[in-house]
Every structure is written in structure tokens, then in C-alpha cells.
Amino acid sequence: MSKNYMSHILPWLKTAPGMSIAISIVVAVAATIDAGPYLLVNMVVTGGMLALVATGLTLMLGVLNIPMFAHGEYFMIGSLIAYYIFTPISEFILEHPESWLVTFGPFIAIIGALVGGAIAGAISEKLVFGPLRRRSTDNWVMNSFLLTVGLSVLLINLHQLIFGADFKGIVGYWQGMPISIADVYVSKDRVMAFIISAVIVALFYLFMTYTRTGMAIRAVSQDITGAEIVGIDIEKIVLLTIALACALAGVAGGSLLFMYPSYPTVGLEPLYMAWFVVILSGLGNILGAVTGAFIVALLKVITMEYVGAGWDFVVPSALIMFILIFKPSGIFGSDVRGVLDK
């Protein structure tokens, strides 16, 4: 039995996904033994956040062929909404420390960020992507990419114009002592952020795999004409996909407000990291994006630990470029790419 099992494992280890996952696990374990378990905890928390942003990005790319450059701005919108919801709540908590809001107030803010991200996504579909799609789909990938570049500049500067450029942050969502995991003290906020992202990614995966709507989204991503023939309302699916993708970014921004205070360009770092993930892991593959998120998080954490803060763009991007030379379609990507080549 075990021999049979091994005969499956060994060929898998020789493929690109197997090799990269195995190497990252070995590196993670080695670094944890060398530097201490806090490294692993950091990696898990960063990876959870990245997974949220990167699944949204990979959804946009895989289903709609939009290389989203403005995804970080929905992260920013989420954190902004969470800030404006949570500030009055925290004032209320200060006056009434026994209220039920102490536990559930943060959830209201995070759900607000989720809904706000979804609404912002839907509005941008109605105002920006919809008109472009109706006018022409020639050279769609490049045109929509430039459109999202414009959208990103627009949202960043609208934030600056309306809300100002100062940091709008909070001290923390949940008060109380940090939780101790394997001799590492982790603040409650970090634990909750990870739990929230894990739950949402799991729900999202189940939604995409088992519900009719999720299947419809996947059908559209494979063949838009075929999906139309079997009676799927394309416009509705597109709207839903964009809203979902932006909601994922928004909830990431909302639940990480304690780490990333809201300011105009807060979204750039998650955006760069999410693009690292998507290009590294290949396109349109949710599980691949989640795995890739943890690999990139590991790269980032290890770089910060052994090379120094501030190098966390240089080393991961150099490594990803190196991987791309040998595997141009990403670790988990198939070799068929089609429309995105153009």
C-alpha cells in the first residue's frame, strides 16, 4: 500500500508544482528551525492575506481576461470603509465596554468592507469595463490593462482629493492579551485576520466548485460563446465576477486595517505581491493561487529575515523572473494560454 502511494508521490515531485511545493516546505521548515517559529506564523498570516487578493486577481484574469492593475485600490477602498465604520464603533466601545459590539463590532466593519468592495467593483464594471466591452473587444487584454491603469490612478487620487493623504488607521480590532502559539505571541487581530481569510477562501472555493453560479463562472472562463449557447446570462456573470473579485480585495483591506492604515497608495504593495503570486502560479487556478500566495509569503518573510527589510521586492521578483525563464506559464499553469498572449 505504502509502496503504491510512493509511486504516485515520486513522479509528482518531479513536476514543477511538486518540486516547488516540496522545496518551499523544506525551506520553511529549515528557516523555522534556524530562526524560530515566529517566521512560520508571519508567513501564514501574510500568506492568508495574499491569498485573498491573489484569488480575486486570478479570477479577473481567468474569467474576464482583464489584467487588473487597479486591484490594490479595492484593497484601499475596503480599508477606508472599514476605518469609517470602525471609528464610531470604537468610540462607542470606549463608553460602553460591556456592549456586544466589543466582539462583533469588528465583524461589522469587515463585512462593510466586503460589501463596499463588491459595490465598487460593480460600479466600475458598469462605468468602465462594460462600455469598453460593448464598443470593441479587439486587443482586449492590452486595452483593458491600460484601462485599469487609468482606474488605479483615478482611485488613488480621488482618495487623496476627498479624504486627504494622511494615515487613517486604528490601534486594533479586538482588545485583550495576545494568544500564544508555539511560544510565539500573536495578537488576536492577526489570528482573526488569518481565520477570516481562510474561511473566505474556503467558502469561495466551495462556491466556485459546487454551486450552479460558480459553475457558470467557470464555464464563461472556458468558452464564452459556448456558455452563451447553453443559456448563461453573460452580462450577469461578468458583473458578479468583478463584484466578487473586488469584494475579496476589499475584505482583505478591511481585515488588515490594523496592519495597513488606509492612505492613498496603500494598495500598491498588496497589488505587487498579488501579481507576483499570479504570474508565479499561472492563471485562472484558484488552488494554485492559494499555494502561490504562501510561497510568495515565504519568500518575502525569509528575505526580510535573512537579507533585510526593504529587499522584499528585489529578491522575490528576481527569483520569479528566474522561474519564468524556465517555466513561462507559471508553476501551476497549463501550457495553453490563448487569449492572454496577445
Added chain:
Amino acid sequence: MDTIKNELQMNSFDRVLDKLCLTPIGLAGLILLLILPFIPPFNQEYILRWLIYCGFIAAMSVGFDFTAGYINIVNFGYMAVAGTGGYTSALLVINAGLSPWIAMVAGGVSSAILGLVIGMISLRLRGIFAACLSWFFGLAVMGLAVKMVWLTRGPLGLRVPRLFETESNFPFYFLIIILVYLTYLICKWVVRSKMGLAFQAIGQNMDAARTSGIDPVFYRVFNFTMSCAIAGVLGGFYAHFYGILTPDMMHTSKTVEVLAVAYIGGRGSLWGGAVVAFPFIFLMEIVRSTLSNLPGLNLVIYALVLILVMIYYPGGFSYFYDTHIRQPKNRALRYFLNGRDV
């Protein structure tokens, strides 16, 4: 036969114009730019400073369009490449005591080497993947410029000697106008030759181009190297004009500025970006300085223009010019707009 006949019909003035890749209106525009600093509102130093910035963006957008408009790959790290040229040039002047003129050329060479590397490693990638690779490359280079404090002084910035030892901006203005024109001329000569045809073939359909015997390796790498060399020289100009060089120059948002101008000008035209840059960037600077109590408003307008152009007029200004203005009934006017052809 036809071309020979046309050559014979041309008088010497037309022939010179044709060699210089100008139409009569282009010549008029160039002369207007050259006498502009003597016309009253434009002869003030601060307005001249804006015009020099316009010229810089114009020249950059021509070099950018040489890659984006012809082989259809968006070099998203373009400003980082220019920054490399700027830093090389500045460091050579500061540490080796070279004359800034020679150092600018050396900056061009260093950027060309960088372009060679980007061209080589992005060979297997297409479309959005190649754009992302050059983007990651740019991020990595910018990260290096920030972190190599012993060499670049990091975010504090380098103090760079200026090209001309005067306080006046006049010589810089004429230099940048000459650089804009030279950039245009060199790119246009290359594009007019057989090479331009090969570039377009690769940009439209790489497999078909390869089938007809075009070697994409040589042409793509050559294109990248040349456009990056141009960026390097211009980066040197930027460094030696402003006299201070920070890693901010390499930021993606600066690339977006160049990209927006190039696309609003019209991709694949070379002159479109150069023509649009002057009025457009100039207006943005006016908005920025007069409404300084509303920071970011100029970039909001900027982004809105980019979005509207991408949705409603993806061909940009050059397409508009070609379809609506270029073919008037009046023969003299037509000669003025088109020069003597066919």
C-alpha cells in the same frame, strides 16, 4: 517604378523633409517649439521648466511607443530603465569626474545592456506576461536603487552636477527639443527600413512572422535594446537637468505617465505621443500649480482622460488625425499636412 517617379517629382526641399521624416506641418511645429521660449508668457523660467518636463515626457513616449506600438510589448519598467541610465551617468560624473555629456552616453549604454537582458529573458513570454516581467524587473531595479545606500544614497537622493553651468533653463530647453527630435528621427528611420516591417509583423502575429522567415529573437532583442538605450540617455538628461536624483524617478507611476501620453497620442505612430505631450502635460502642470489646495486633481483629470480615450478612442490622437484631419479637399492644405507623397 512608382517610387522612383515620386522621387523625381520631389523638389530638393521635399526630399530633405522626407529624409528628416517631417511633413511641412511637422517642420512648422518644430520651429514653433524652437521660438516658443522667446514669446512672452513662455519666457519665464518656471514655465520653461514645465516645458522641459513636457519635452522629457514627449521623448520618453516616443521611445516607449517604439516598443509598445511596434512589437506590441508594453515595457512596464521603462522609467526604471531610464533611472538606471540616470544613475549611471550621475555616478560616473560624481565619482569618476567624467564630463556629463560623455556620462550621458555611458548611461545610454548601461540602459542598453539592461534592455538587452530584459529582451533576452522575456523572449519566451508574450503579451501581458512580458509586460509583467519588465515590470518586475523595474521593481527590482528600483528596490536596488533604494537599498544600495552606499552608492546611490538611497531615498535621500544624489546631488548631480548640471549639464550647463548656468541658472537659466534656456539651454536645457533647446537641448531637450533636439533630443525629442533626434529620438523621433532615429526611431522613424529604423521603422521605415525593412526592420520596421519585421517589427510590425512580430507585433501582430509572432507565429506568422516566424513562418515567413523573420527571426523574432534578433528583432525583439534589438527593439528592446534600442528603446532602452534611448531611455538611458534621456534619464541622463533628467538627472543632469534637475540636479537631484531619487529612486522615485523609477516608480511605476512615472512609467504610467509616459504610457498614458504614448497611448493618448496613439500607439504605433511615434509622433502622436510627442505632439500630445506638450499641450497635455503643460495643462496638467497649470492645473497642479493653480489648484494646489486640491492635491491630486491633475492626476484625476489625467486618469479620466486616459480612461475615456481607452474606451471611446483606443486609436488615440494619431488615429483621429489620420481619419479626420489628414485628407482635406484643398490641395495646398493637403500638401501642408502630408508633405509630397504619392
